[in-house]
Amino acid sequence: MTASILIVEDENDLSSVMADYVSAAGYEVRVIADGREALASVQRAMPDLIVLDIMLPNLDGLALCRAVREFSEVPIIMVTARVQEIDRLLGLEIGADDYLCKPFSPRELVARIKAILRRSHKPDNNARLIDINEAERSVRIGSQLLDLTPTEYSLLAAMTKRQGAIFSRAQLLDLASRDTLDVTDRAVDSHIKNLRRKLAVVMPDAEVIHSVYGLGYRFEL
Numbered sequence: 001m002t003a004s005i006l007i008v009e010d011e012n013d014l015s016s017v018m019a020d021y022v023s024a025a026g027y028e029v030r031v032i033a034d035g036r037e038a039l040a041s042v043q044r045a046m047p048d049l050i051v052l053d054i055m056l057p058n059l060d061g062l063a064l065c066r067a068v069r070e071f072s073e074v075p076i077i078m079v080t081a082r083v084q085e086i087d088r089l090l091g092l093e094i095g096a097d098d099y100l101c102k103p104f105s106p107r108e109l110v111a112r113i114k115a116i117l118r119r120s121h122k123p124d125n126n127a128r129l130i131d132i133n134e135a136e137r138s139v140r141i142g143s144q145l146l147d148l149t150p151t152e153y154s155l156l157a158a159m160t161k162r163q164g165a166i167f168s169r170a171q172l173l174d175l176a177s178r179d180t181l182d183v184t185d186r187a188v189d190s191h192i193k194n195l196r197r198k199l200a201v202v203m204p205d206a207e208v209i210h211s212v213y214g215l216g217y218r219f220e221l
Contacts, residue, residue: 137153
């Protein structure tokens with residue numbers, strides 16, 4: 001079945017180029033230039049992925065992303081005109097899965113779409129592989145219980161719930177500070193290093209916590 005992509009962009013020339021490349025890659029494409037109209041469209045029929053510009057008439061991309069996240073986990077790629085904006089978006093925890101800064105190559109957009117859809121359409125073997133027990137605050141990989149500190153549990157549990165999503169250091173710092181008052185950016189990096197080491201013991205052939213240069217970390221099996 002062909003995946004459907006909704007492009008929400010009010011720059012006609014750009015949306016036309018994006019749509020041509022995405023369509024040529026084999027996807028069904030719909031373009032909407034208005035934020036409020038896009039929200040109504042998503043509520044009627046959910047696409048497989050949304051490419052969402054920030055600056056939109058009637059309802060901006062931030063508000064639209066938050067509104068969609070109230071009822072759906074559909075993958076969302078946010079598009080911004082300023083690279084500095086990405087740090088702010090990550091800090092706001094709006095729930096996007098990836099970010100692109102204008103100007104970008106349409107081929108890069110298609111590559112991001114393909115990568116996200118591959119992750120979201122994987123068989124749910126990972127859900128059986130990773131067992132998060134919120135009541136016990138424990139994590140099992142297969143049959144093996146990980147020996148985690150409270151902070152490590154908080155970080156890993158949050159990241160596994162949103163596989164493939166980028167977590168900024170600010171977001172991870174906020175998660176870590178719920179377990180201890182003595183947390184810094186450097187301490188977050190140290191917790192990630194320890195998590196990688198412990199995961200490598202039970203998953204020696206897989207690196208699952210990936211560094212995203214300049215942005216933070218993402219968890220992906």
